[in-house]
Amino acid sequence: MADPLLRVQNLVRRFGGIVATDNVSLDVAQGELHAIIGPNGAGKTTLISQLTGHLTPHSGSVSLAGRDITHLAAYRRCALGLARSFQITSLLRDFTAADNVALAAQAHDGHSFRFFANARKESGLRQKATAALGRVGLADRADVLVSRLSHGEQRELELAVALATRPQLLLLDEPMAGLGVTESARMVKLLGELRKEVTIVLVEHDMEAVFALADRITVLVYGRVIASGMPSEIRQNEEVKRAYLGDQHVVVRHD
Amino acid sequence: MKPPLDVRTAVTVLLIAGLLLLPVYSALSGNVFALTLFTRIVILALAAVSLNLIMGYGGMMSFGHAAYLGIGGYAVGILAQEGVGSGFVQFPVALAVSALFALVIGALSLRTRGVYFIMITLAFAQMAYYVASGLARYGGDDGLTIYKRSDFSGLINLSNRVQFYYLCLACLLGVILLIWRIVNSRFGLVVQGLRSNEQRMQAIGFPVKRYKLVCFIIAGTMCGLAGALLANNTDFVSPAVMYWTRSGDLMVMVILGGMGSLFGPVIGAVVYLVLEELLSQITEYWAIIMGPLLLLIVLFGRGGIMGLLGRFSRG
Amino acid sequence: MLLLIEQILNGLQFGLLLFLLAAGLTLVFGIMDLVNLAHGSLYMMGAYFAATFVAWTGSFVLGAVLALGATLLLGIVLEFTALRHLYGRDHLDHVLATFGLILFFNEAVRLIWGPAGLALPLPAWLTVPVQILPGIFYPAYRLAIIVVALAVALLLYLGVMRTRIGMLIRAGASNREMIGALGINIKLLYTLVFGLGAALAGLAGLMQAPILTVQIGMGENILILAFVIIVIGGIGSIRGAFVAAILVGLIDTLGRAFLPNLLRQVLSGAAASTAAPAISSMLIYLLMAIVLVLRPEGLFPAGRR
Numbered sequence: 001m002a003d004p005l006l007r008v009q010n011l012v013r014r015f016g017g018i019v020a021t022d023n024v025s026l027d028v029a030q031g032e033l034h035a036i037i038g039p040n041g042a043g044k045t046t047l048i049s050q051l052t053g054h055l056t057p058h059s060g061s062v063s064l065a066g067r068d069i070t071h072l073a074a075y076r077r078c079a080l081g082l083a084r085s086f087q088i089t090s091l092l093r094d095f096t097a098a099d100n101v102a103l104a105a106q107a108h109d110g111h112s113f114r115f116f117a118n119a120r121k122e123s124g125l126r127q128k129a130t131a132a133l134g135r136v137g138l139a140d141r142a143d144v145l146v147s148r149l150s151h152g153e154q155r156e157l158e159l160a161v162a163l164a165t166r167p168q169l170l171l172l173d174e175p176m177a178g179l180g181v182t183e184s185a186r187m188v189k190l191l192g193e194l195r196k197e198v199t200i201v202l203v204e205h206d207m208e209a210v211f212a213l214a215d216r217i218t219v220l221v222y223g224r225v226i227a228s229g230m231p232s233e234i235r236q237n238e239e240v241k242r243a244y245l246g247d248q249h250v251v252v253r254h255d
Numbered sequence: 256m257k258p259p260l261d262v263r264t265a266v267t268v269l270l271i272a273g274l275l276l277l278p279v280y281s282a283l284s285g286n287v288f289a290l291t292l293f294t295r296i297v298i299l300a301l302a303a304v305s306l307n308l309i310m311g312y313g314g315m316m317s318f319g320h321a322a323y324l325g326i327g328g329y330a331v332g333i334l335a336q337e338g339v340g341s342g343f344v345q346f347p348v349a350l351a352v353s354a355l356f357a358l359v360i361g362a363l364s365l366r367t368r369g370v371y372f373i374m375i376t377l378a379f380a381q382m383a384y385y386v387a388s389g390l391a392r393y394g395g396d397d398g399l400t401i402y403k404r405s406d407f408s409g410l411i412n413l414s415n416r417v418q419f420y421y422l423c424l425a426c427l428l429g430v431i432l433l434i435w436r437i438v439n440s441r442f443g444l445v446v447q448g449l450r451s452n453e454q455r456m457q458a459i460g461f462p463v464k465r466y467k468l469v470c471f472i473i474a475g476t477m478c479g480l481a482g483a484l485l486a487n488n489t490d491f492v493s494p495a496v497m498y499w500t501r502s503g504d505l506m507v508m509v510i511l512g513g514m515g516s517l518f519g520p521v522i523g524a525v526v527y528l529v530l531e532e533l534l535s536q537i538t539e540y541w542a543i544i545m546g547p548l549l550l551l552i553v554l555f556g557r558g559g560i561m562g563l564l565g566r567f568s569r570g
Numbered sequence: 571m572l573l574l575i576e577q578i579l580n581g582l583q584f585g586l587l588l589f590l591l592a593a594g595l596t597l598v599f600g601i602m603d604l605v606n607l608a609h610g611s612l613y614m615m616g617a618y619f620a621a622t623f624v625a626w627t628g629s630f631v632l633g634a635v636l637a638l639g640a641t642l643l644l645g646i647v648l649e650f651t652a653l654r655h656l657y658g659r660d661h662l663d664h665v666l667a668t669f670g671l672i673l674f675f676n677e678a679v680r681l682i683w684g685p686a687g688l689a690l691p692l693p694a695w696l697t698v699p700v701q702i703l704p705g706i707f708y709p710a711y712r713l714a715i716i717v718v719a720l721a722v723a724l725l726l727y728l729g730v731m732r733t734r735i736g737m738l739i740r741a742g743a744s745n746r747e748m749i750g751a752l753g754i755n756i757k758l759l760y761t762l763v764f765g766l767g768a769a770l771a772g773l774a775g776l777m778q779a780p781i782l783t784v785q786i787g788m789g790e791n792i793l794i795l796a797f798v799i800i801v802i803g804g805i806g807s808i809r810g811a812f813v814a815a816i817l818v819g820l821i822d823t824l825g826r827a828f829l830p831n832l833l834r835q836v837l838s839g840a841a842a843s844t845a846a847p848a849i850s851s852m853l854i855y856l857l858m859a860i861v862l863v864l865r866p867e868g869l870f871p872a873g874r875r
Contacts, residue, residue, distance in 0.1 A: 090452055514662075
């Protein structure tokens with residue numbers, strides 16, 4: 001393929017005796033929606049953390065748009081266009097939804113060593129916040145404290161916060177976690193629209209969503225990549241089926 | 256729509272009014288002791304307010320904040336000893352040295368977090384204590400007497416109790432005003448965000464350490480101001496003002512008053528010190544009551560006094 | 571040379587005593603996640619109990635044993651009535667609450683025993699100098715401290731590493747929820763651990779009593795050293811506390827003994843004698859700062875936090 005936006009090569013990460021990431025390599029092309037799936041404990045979040053800079057790999061490399069970011073600090077990667085949402089909702093609970101998004105916009109709007117002017121009144125930041133909230137359908141919940149939002153709304157807010165940083169690459173860690181049927185459908189629709197604007201790496205358990213959205217899928221089991229390719233290939237892959245045997249989300253779909 | 260005057264605001268307004276009118280009461284009743292007591296309370300409230308900036312808003316639990324009281328105080332004391340009596344030199348030096356100290360300590364301590372951070376700030380304060388104890392020229396363990404208060408050549412006379420009190424009060428209110436602007440500014444929002452969820456702030460692109468350090472320096476400088484005022488108040492400075500239990504006192508005032516609120520630390524300082532004074536008049540063994548009292552407050556009073564008051568207004 | 575050996579032994583003795591204090595602190599912190607500033611007060615109570623019981627019974631050993639029991643009991647009562655309500659709360663709440671306890675204990679002691687300190691004289695058989703190497707004599711009591719402390723350290727090691735209870739303790743240090751799920755009586759375990767910590771602190775206090783004066787506030791001065799030690803050693807790690815305590819004991823003692831002379835080589839006499847005590851006191855904090863800067867989790871971090 002043409003130069004991939006994200007290139008992961010031979011990534012290894014250990015925790016004591018356990019190899020959480022075992023020689024993982026994958027490529028994500030610009031504009032693609034690439035899903036990473038695998039049974040629980042496969043090391044998906046560990047992988048994402050190494051991509052975002054919250055964890056350092058023991059060997060291997062990660063490059064974004066051709067630039068090696070393997071040892072770059074998390075906040076720097078964000079400046080380069082990498083944004084993430086968290087599997088366990090990680091928002092600023094004492095702030096409102098708008099505050100959360102505006103802060104993300106603020107991080108990319110020059111420095112924040114301004115001590116006197118009231119930041120909540122900065123129209124530029126507030127407009128960006130409103131726009132991002134509108135994108136995910138939370139415009140009318142802008143001034144609600146995060147602790148008062150429903151779980152589904154919080155997941156959507158995670159997305160809005162990530163969007164406010166104008167990313168090139170969006171890493172979503174189980175955005176559908178804990179969502180009900182209607183909310184999931186909403187999220188799938190939303191992701192379907194977002195994929196046209198930004199490259200997405202999606203870690204998910206919800207197989208229907210994955211197969212509805214993904215351009216390509218990588219399957220992770222015990223930290224190793226056992227398959228990577230188009231959804232149709234993955235569906236027929238024997239190893240993948242075996243890995244999921246007993247799991248609720250069996251990789252069989254009848255159109 | 257909230258009722259126009261809730262309990263917290265009412266108490267705060269009453270407190271400020273009380274502090275403003277105290278010298279009047281003191282003059283009318285002839286109770287000079289109240290004036291000197293409250294001068295000390297106002298100064299320590301200033302120190303507590305500065306600690307609240309990093310603890311309450313920034314989530315950095317520093318157990319070495321009393322060090323800046325000592326640094327500010329020694330700046331004034333040492334300069335006075337060496338013949339530099341002008342307040343216009345002493346005070347800026349006190350602020351500058353405090354800022355420098357905070358820069359160094361912060362840069363090293365902020366590499367850690369949680370209880371390790373508490374311990375390392377504690378250690379640095381103890382180091383300051385020992386350095387001061389070793390300064391034989393400036394009194395060492397016995398402390399340094401300041402024979403003349405800072406001279407502001409006609410602008411204000413620090414030896415006049417009333418003028419000095421109002422200077423301290425002005426500093427306290429000025430610092431609170433400053434903090435109010437800061438916490439709502441871009442910088443302040445970042446600092447509060449760090450307290451709430453540091454990982455998230457990193458993920459959205461903030462170089463977290465930088466902001467923590469600047470916040471730390473600001474707080475240290477403000478406390479240095481309190482130190483300079485304290486040295487003038489007692490006409491004396493000694494290493495004891497930096498001993499770690501004094502940092503504990505400051506923390507208690509902040510937690511007692513309610514962290515993360517603008518006036519909480521002031522209330523905490525007033526309550527803690529007035530209680531200390533009252534109880535010690537009732538019994539020589541006041542600490543026996545104070546101790547368990549603190550324990551009870553922790554167990555049952557979430558959010559300190561401001562938190563309690565907030566619950567009253569919500570009904 | 572003689573002086574060096576003597577000072578090394580002194581440093582070892584001091585370090586072992588600090589280990590006893592730090593071990594209790596790190597256990598309580600590692601397992602119950604409780605920051606206990608009043609640990610120093612338990613140390614102080616051990617000393618006061620010892621001075622009192624030895625005077626009553628006339629026997630040093632009996633008095634010491636009684637004091638140990640009393641401190642253990644005190645610790646258990648303290649945990650049961652007050653401290654168990656703090657588990658799971660913010661560390662700041664711990665700081666505030668146990669700070670209050672320090673005030674309480676200091677005043678209670680003043681009420682009961684008066685503001686002046688107490689003395690704990692040694693029986694004759696413990697003041698005899700013992701010949702440990704040809705030509706080298708060392709006070710019997712200090713030797714006794716070393717022996718007792720080492721024995722306790724060994725017992726602790728065996729207890730934590732080889733017994734079922736020890737296994738629960740170690741498991742608790744890495745995963746609190748898990749031992750609850752195993753159906754173990756957590757409350758009892760915690761109370762026992764706290765009691766153990768209190769006993770260790772009391773032991774350190776009563777052993778130190780004849781050497782230093784028994785006075786109000788003795789706990790605060792040494793508590794901070796104990797905190798420095800567990801930070802250097804790694805919170806929750808007994809092994810770490812042991813290594814760090816010996817290190818701290820040696821550095822502090824040797825520093826105080828030899829630094830003034832060393833400094834005198836470089837500085838003038840007056841400057842050296844003022845700088846020396848200040849620098850020797852600072853050495854330990856300097857060590858902690860260095861360790862924290864290089865390895866923020868301490869030398870032997872125990873499992874996960």
